[in-house]
Amino acid sequence: MDKSWMHCRIHCSKMPKEYEDGVENFMRFAIANAEGSSVIRCPCTKCMNLFFRTHTVVLEHLYFYDFDVSYTT
Ligand SMILES: [Zn+2]
Secondary structure (H helix, E strand, O other): OOOHHHHHHHHOOOOOHHHHHHHHHHHHHHHHHOOOOOEEEOOEOOOOOOOEEEHHHHHHHHHHHOEOOOOOO
16 A cells, blocks of 8 residues: 555644744753653643654644644643
């Protein structure tokens, strides 16, 4: 099965620069505070900071589902 469209959905879609920067800042912060753990809480609208995901999955969720707007910390 050709999965190149998934790659394109993540990397080719037009993303507001501010959102992209916000995601990058969050990932840096989260990884820095994960103390070597391979999983972090996912702040997307689907997980709502309740579920632990790997960095890669969190990154994908933030592009697919957006940040949970109630997530402030
Ligand atoms: Zn998520």
